[in-house]
Amino acid sequence: MSLPLPETEKLRQLGLAVIQTEMQAVASLTTRINQAFVQACEHFLSCQGRIVVIGMGKSGHIGNKIAATLASTGSPAFFVHPGEASHGDLGMITAKDVVLALSNSGETDEILTILPLIKRLGVPLITLTGNPQSTLAKNATVNIDVSVEKEACPLGLAPTASTTAALVMGDALAVALLEAKGFTAEDFARSHPAGRLGRRLLLLxxxxxxxxxxxxxxxxxxxxxxxxxxxxxxxxxxxxxxxxxxxxxxxxxxxxxxxxxxxxxxxxxxxxxxxxxxxxxxxxxxxxxxxxxxxxxxxxxxxxxxxxxxxxxxxxxxxxxxxxxxxx
Structure with missing residues (x-):
């Protein structure tokens, strides 16, 4: 079905507006690469166990990707669903781990429910939140502010710019850790043996x-x-x-x-x-x-x-x- 030219232009402008909003959200993160970011990296670098990433809903999807990126770049990590954590999966977190929690509001019920148990374990809690005054942020060992001025969704409801900002900050953490650990292309290949790089660097x-x-x-x-x-x-x-x-x-x-x-x-x-x-x-x-x-x-x-x-x-x-x- 072909739309009238005015409607076509409207769709194009809507798409451009989303990209512009998300570009601004990402650009605002440059000022958040501060002492809190450095402290978070220090906790991750000194971690003797795994980085356990938790998040609910869209933050959970972003958290899953961040965990995968960390794991593939030399920082062992895995994702735990906070809803499942309160039904037994919390046992996956040990005293040697570091927890990375994502919540735009900082008031996600499923995460706050297990917050006392995380604190009892005594593990460092690093949070990515859009509200530095939230319950989660205030209880964090280190909170990194990933707040955005507005969502790209015109209703201001669907997580769009906020999830993009969290994802980019997660990538920033992963790459900073990669560099700090001296992670090489050969190391990357070992965790990607089926990929093109793995074949080139590991195949005999x-x-x-x-x-x-x-x-x-x-x-x-x-x-x-x-x-x-x-x-x-x-x-x-x-x-x-x-x-x-x-x-x-x-x-x-x-x-x-x-x-x-x-x-x-x-x-x-x-x-x-x-x-x-x-x-x-x-x-x-x-x-x-x-x-x-x-x-x-x-x-x-x-x-x-x-x-x-x-x-x-x-x-x-x-x-x-x-x-x-x-x-x-």
Whole structure:
């Protein structure tokens, strides 16, 4: 259904107004990166347990995301629903933890119900509230003010700018802690092993290389024709050339075949070792896959031989293996 142009423009203006309101809410947070923010970070850094995030309703959704961000950036954290906490889940909080509570009003009943129990545990209570004079803020070890001038909702009812402000402050805390802890890209990859970065930084050649019967191999005394048959059977565009005690002599590739045909040699009678590329580029099975990729790119090749510490052939790595594994 197409709307009249005036209605279309009205919708566009409404959308822009929301973004403008939320931009202002986020901008106002710059003055809240103060001593309270620093103190909150200090409590998190000295935490010997976990950061337990609690929040109700929309604040709960934001809290869940903050907990996930903290956990993935080196600050172990999890979310506890305050309603469930008063029915047993409070046992998930230990004396070594730090509690991070979110409530725009600072008067959320479900959180205030468990407040005395949190205080009894003696754990630091960090709060993100929109009312520094609220019950929750006054009982906090450290309260960070995330109040906004107005919600983006024209009714002033739906949490919009306030939840955005809380989310941004949560990100500010997480990233500050990340930097303070010296959290690296490798650390991030370890907690995201299925992600692209995890694959690039953690995947080893041994995880994706061809082994055993999948390795194309040919004796050096075999004919070029026999080497071609092996290449076609294994589908890697090459075959490893070995001596009679399985030591690597070199590799025979598509490129070697083209060069050999230019000389008009007999593929049925000529030994493959006379036209192979001697040696070949090699890596260890414990080599990082991303380093193997760099080696291929550096030498403009598509295959690496994988040798053990005794120089025995244990695998073959092809560029397509790196592609399938998401390293490229």
């Amino acid at each position: 050649v041994s995880d994706i290389m061809h082994t055993g019967a999948d390795i194309p191999r040919t004796l050096g005394t075999a004919s070029i024709r026999d080497a071609l048959v092996e290449m076609s059977r294994k589908g890697l565009g090459m075959t490893v050339v070995l001596d009679n005690v399985d030591k690597v002599l070199g590799v025979f590739t598509d490129g070697d075949l083209r060069r050999a045909l230019d000389t008009q040699i007999n593929v049925h009678t000529t030994d493959v070792q006379t036209v192979m590329t001697r040696g070949g580029k090699t890596v260890n099975a414990n080599y990082l896959a991303v380093d193997a990729l760099n080696l291929m790119q550096q030498h403009k090749i598509t295959t690496l031989l994988v040798l053990d510490d005794a120089s025995n052939l244990v695998g073959v790595l092809h560029l397509h293996d790196l592609l399938r594994a998401g390293v490229i």
